[in-house]
Amino acid sequence: MQRSVIDLKVYDPQDFPAYLPKLNKLYDDLFAGGKGFRAKLIRMMGANLNLTAKEELLLGQTIEFIHNASLLHDDLIDRSHLRRGKTAAWLKYTPEYAVLAGDYLLARVMVNLSGHGNIKLVQYTAEVISDLLEGEWLQDSVVGDFFVTLEQLDRIHNLKTASLFKWCIRAPFIAQERYEEELHRTLEEMGTLLGQLFQRSDDLLDYNIRNDEGKAILGDLKSGYLNSFGAFICQGKTRQEIDSIVKSKTLEEYYFAIGGKAHFDQKLAAFDEMNKSLIQMYDHHLARLQTFLKPGEEKLIDQLRPLTEILYWRRKPS
Amino acid sequence: MSQLITLSKSSPEFESYLLGTFSQDKRALPVQTLNVNSASETVTFRIVPITSLQRPEFFTVFLQTFKVKSFLLILVPLFLVLTINLADSAPLDPQTTVLATIGVLLAFVSVNLRNDYMDHMKGVDRVLEKSGSRAIQNGWVTAAQVKFYSSVLLALAILCAIPIIIALPDVIWVLGASVAVGLWAQFKKQNSFKYRIGGELALFLMFGPFLTVGYQQAMGILWDAESVALGCLWGWLVLFVVHLKNFANILPSAQAGFTNTINWLGFDKARRLLAFWWVIFVLFNLVYHGAYAGKYWGFYASVVLIFLSFSFIARLKNISSPAGSELQGVYRSGFKLFLTTIGLWVFECLWYLLQ
Structure with missing residues (x-):
């Protein structure tokens, strides 16, 4: 239905x-x-x-x-x-x-x-809500910080974005009173990876990458928030370079500030490559998940597999 | 192309993958996890052929594995004790002095390596992405090799200690106390690697008064109040850097449940602690100079340090996020104070020597 x-x-x-x-x-x-x-x-x-x-x-x-x-x-x-x-x-x-x-x-x-x-479900949900709020709080605290690193943002996104993905894939098992530790560790890692991939893909929209939704260009940057791709681009740049990058009002100005469109494309390819390793990790955990499923539940694997295509590459699975 | 493997602690292969002894031609690189509770129980490894590892030149690997930068922590107090005694024309024994210098350095590197090994085995390096030398995490060396180097260096340090103990039996008390504190800290870490307040106290004693008193005795000179005061001063400064580092890692370490003084106090009180710790150090330095060294040096050094403290205190006051780049700014600013202090002391000691 x-x-x-x-x-x-x-x-x-x-x-x-x-x-x-x-x-x-x-x-x-x-x-x-x-x-x-x-x-x-x-x-x-x-x-x-x-x-x-x-x-x-x-x-x-x-x-x-x-x-x-x-x-x-x-x-x-x-x-x-x-x-x-x-x-x-x-x-x-x-x-x-x-x-x-x-x-x-x-x-x-x-x-x-x-x-x-189900008290465990209530407890887990309360934990997720508190993670979410912590993430909101921390994200707000880095607004205006243009030197924040990708690792620091990952920690924030793990709380703010990934916590809900983790809940989506763990809660149904908890509702069924299936509490095996190993199973939940695997699901936790999978949820983290899905959350990170979703967030990073969402952050790319800001730079008009795979932006079929028509999200505002450089919206995060203009509101003083250096998102994950922005932090990736700024890695290793000097203070002066970052100062000029964050002042960009259009994508053309942005390309110019970072050293040209070719450099931007190079960085995008490196960013995608880095995220491919997260996708590889997700697939690895998916294979592990299979060992915890009961007979008749195997189809779940086939349905969870294309999520990275949808969430990161923003395309319908082939 | 690398492959992934996830092993739980109960798996019989778990230890061999962590140690790196599972294969002759491959390395198992633990993948960092953001889910801190699972860091020590289940580990996902990226299996990479050794030939495909990006390995810097030998010299860089050596410097990083043995954390040569941190030698400052041990060389400075040795230099201070040595020059103070030389300036005072104390009758030091050159043979035991050389042996003690080498022995202390070897013991320090050994403990450092052992620490990296323990952090790797316990999962600390998968939670704090900048902890340790990262040599094991990068696949340059295996944990088993690090443990082996640590044991060899410790054996060499003991070999250096034996003739000193024979020549100067009183040294054994300080050495015994240091070993007892070191073993206690290691034991605490082994049982509950999340508890670190005890470790801070151990660091203070071992880098501070135990080191300066022990080294002075190993030079064949009786320990005195000055060596204790100098040790306390240095130990206090070392803990300042430790607190700074813990402050820079406040979010991941608090999430992982590590209990150190900084996490225990929380972000706001920790900022005050850092400022307080530094102010106490400046005062302590002034008092030390008043009691044991040139008062004019105490005055000038204090003026310089107070002047430089303003930007550090301002950074501490303005920092608003436990997750952003300002943390590194505070760390760098505090570390500059630490280096400046060392620079001033070295200059001062050379001045005394040339008098």
Whole structure:
């Protein structure tokens, strides 16, 4: 059964009480237009691991609630005016409402999950939320820092971005009360790699690389944030060179500042090559995952394999 | 093309891959993990043929493996004790002095290598990407080789110590205390590699008063309050650098659950600790000079250090992120103070010698 993100909005009738119309309107705006990639990932896991429809809905809804709560807070922190092509919630409904709406989503996550009764799932989800918030906090603390290194950004992205990917692939096993340590270590590494690849690919959009979504060019840089590809380019550059790079207003100015388009392409190839080794690592862990699956669950491997194609190369798997 | 292999601690091959003894023509390079809790239990290795490794020239490998840069930590106090005694025209024994110098240096390199080996086996080098010499992580040497070098150098250091102990039996007390503290720190690390506050105390004693007192005794001169004070001063300065380094690694080491003074205090209090530690050092240096050295040197050195401290304190005050590049800026600024202090001391000692 196909389900859109907006369908995931409600798990329990109590989720969004009718006596809070503004809150409902805000959520309708927020959820509509989302791709629901994480919920789709849950559905894929659930279908192969034989989760019940109720469990699948709970997990799908949980991840979308957490993700959307982070977007509400993120837009306010970044002062982003647009979210999914529409006015951001903090601008449309006031910052106070945006904060409350984000907090409310996180609270509903805990209410719904604790109602399900799996305490390990509740605990793990709470850990992921705290990781996410730590990541947000740390990311904000490096805004304006144009000398930040790729390693430092990786640590931030592991908290902010990868934590949700890890949750998507670990939570279905936890919901089934499958707690083998080795299995979860493997899933943890896979989630980290998916998160890093997704983030790095998303950061490339800023430089108009594989940017089919039409994301704003040099948006991160203009808002004072040196993203992973920016940090990779700036590696080994002098303070003066970095000063001139970060002042670029257009891609042409950027190419000029780093030493020409050819140099940019060279750096991009090196960046892709580095990420290919992450993809190789993901495939390695995927093969390990196979050893932990029960008979009948093997199809999961085939479905998880193309994720790196989708998330990093942003193309449909062949 | 490299291949990947993941092994858990329970696997019988685990140790041979970590040690690098699993193959004659391949190296197993542990892949860094951001999931710190799994760092020591499960390790993914990239298996690379030795021929395909990018290996710098021998000299670079040597300098990095043996961490020649860190020799400063041991050579400076030896130089200070030696020149102070030469300037005081103390009756030192040239043979035991030479033996002690070589022995201390060998023991230091041995401990350094052993530390890198332990960090590799325990997974610390997979959590802190800049820890240690990185020679094992780069595949230039295997952990087994590092352990072997460490043992050989330790044996040589013991050989150097034996004639000194025979000639000057009192040295055995300081040597015994140093060995006891060293073994205690190693034992703590082996059992709980995440606890490091005890290690900081061990570093202070071994790089500080134990070293200066032991070296002075090994030169055939009775230990005195000055050698203890000098040791405490140097030990304090060494710990300043250790705290600086821990501060630069505050995020990954806190995530990994390492307990050192900096993590224990947290980011904001740690900044205050660093400033406080440095101010105490400057005062201690002034008091030391007032008691044992030229007061004018104490005054001039303090003026220079106070003047240079402003930018360090300002950096500490302005740093806002435990994850950004400012951490390295603070480290570099603090390390410059450390190097400047050494420069001033060396200049001062040469001045005394030439008098």
